[in-house]
Amino acid sequence: MTPRDDSHGNDSPWSDLDRPPLNAGALRRALVRPGSLWTELEVVPSTGSTNSDLVTRAVDAKVAEGAVLVAEEQSAGRGRLDRRWSAPPRSGLFFSVLLRPSDVPVARWGWLPLLTGVSVATGLARAAGVDTALKWPNDLLVTVGGEERKAGGILAERAGEDGVVIGVGVNVTLREHELPVPQAGSLLLAGAVATDRDPLLRAVLRALEDWYGRWRDAGGDPVSSGLQETYAAGCATLGRTVRAELPGDRSIVGEAVAVDGDGRLVLATGEGVQEPVGAGDIVHLRPA
Template sequence: MTADRTRHPLDEAALRAAATGPAGWRTLDVVAETGSTNADLVARVAAGQDIAWNVLVAESQIAGRGRNGRTWSAVPRAQISMSVGVPTAGLPAAAWGWVPLITGLAVVDAVAEVTGVDVGLKWPNDVLAVHDGRKLAGILAEVASPAAAIVVGVGVNVSLGTDELPESTATSLRVLGADDADRGELVLALLRQLRRRVDGLTAAGGADAGLVADYVGRSLTISSRVRATLPGEREVVGEAVSIDDQGRLRIDTGGEVTVVSAGDIVHLRPV
C-alpha cells in the first residue's frame, strides 16, 4: 500500500461550517465508515427525514454502489466518498435526468479549481482523464421515496497509487500528478459548484442553452463514435451528436437518431 502523508482525517467541524455557510448546504456529517452513503441517505428518507441539501461523507465506504448493481470498496481516506440530497421542489420531473450530469460538471470544475488537472465527462456519469480516458470519478443518482428527493453519490479517487487502483481503467489525482490534493478542499469546491448548478437548473426550470453548452464543452462523448448497450442487451452504434433537454444522449446511427436515456457507453475511438 502506498504511504501517504495526505491521508489525514477530514475536519468535520471546519467542513460543516464552510458547507452550511457560503456553500449553501443545510447539514454535513462525516462518518468513519459506512456501507454506502447513498443507502444511508435513502434510509433517512424512508424514516421520514428531510434530506434536502444534506451532505454525508465517509472516510471509508465498504459497500459502495454503482450503476447496474455494481459494488466497490474504498481505501480509507484515499478517496472522496460522498452523497448529497438534492431537493426536487421547483424542478420539473423532466429535468431530473440532468442532476447526475450537473454533478459531473461540478466534479470537473472542482478538480480544475483545486488541482488544475484536466478531466472530462463520459455520458452519463463518469469523469475521465482527458489524456488517456481512465476513470477518475463515478456518480450514482437515485430518487428516494416516499419523498421525491434525489440522492446523488460521488466517488473520486484522490491519493490512490497505481497499486491501489481497483482496475486498470481507473486513475487518481495522484497518478495524474496532483500528489498533494486536499480532500477537504475538493469536497468544499465540489459542493459550491454543485449548489450553483442545482440552483441554476431550478431557476431555469430545466436545462437552458448555457448549461447544455457547458456540458458539451466538457464532454468526451459528444462527437465520438460510441457503442451503447441498452437495457435488454440491445446495442446502438453511431456518433454521439448531442444531449437533449432531459439529459439524454442522441446517437446518429447513420439512418436515424436514437435517443438513449440509460445504458453503458463505450467510446470506439480515442477521446
C-alpha cells in the same frame, strides 16, 4: 513517497500521512451557513454506502434538503447497474447529498446526474488543477500517461416522492498498485497540484450549490441555465463512435452527436437514423 505498511492492524486515521482524515468541523463551518444549500454535514469513519444511508434517512424524513453525508471509507459503494467498488480508507471523496427540487418538473430531474458531473469537474479543476472530462452519463475521466482513465462516478437515486440522493465517488490519492482495474485512475496519477481532500470537497460542493441554484432558478431548463451547453463542452463522449449497451441485450453503434434537452445521448447510426439513448452503458470505440 513510499507508502506506509499498515498490514499490522494499525487502523489510526493518521497511519498514512499522505491521507489525513477530513476535518468535519472546518467543513461544516465553511459550508453550512445561513442561506446556503447545505444544511448539515456529517463525516463517518466507514459505512457500506453513503447513498443507501442517506436514502433511508430521507425516506424516514430525518433529514432536510442539503444534507451531506461523507465517508472516509465505503465497504459497499455502488455504481450504475448496482456494480460494487471499494477503495482504501481516506483515498478519495465518497459522499452523498440530498436534493428536493420540488419546484422543477420531474421530467427534468434526469439532468441532476449531468449537473453533478459538471459541478465535480468544475470544482476539481479549480482545487486540484486537473483537467477532467465527462463520459456520458456519469463518469469522470482523467488522463494518466496519455491514456484516458475513469477516476470517479456519480449515482442518483430517488428518495421518496420529492427527493433525489446523489452519490459521488472520486479517486484522489490511489496509487498505481491500488487501482481496482488497470483502466482506473486518480487525481494523484493525473498530476494533481493538490490532493488535500478538505479543499477539494469544499470546491465541489460550492460548485454543486452554484449549478443547482442556476438550474432551479431556470425551472430546470437546461438551455437557459447554461447547463446543456456546459455539459456538452466538457463531454468526452461527443464526437466519438460509441457502442450503447442497452437493456434487453440490445446495442447500438453510432457517432455521439449531441445531448438533447432531456439529457439523453443522441447517436447517429450508419443507417442515417438519429437515436436518443436515455440509459445504458456507453463504450468509447475510438478517440475524438
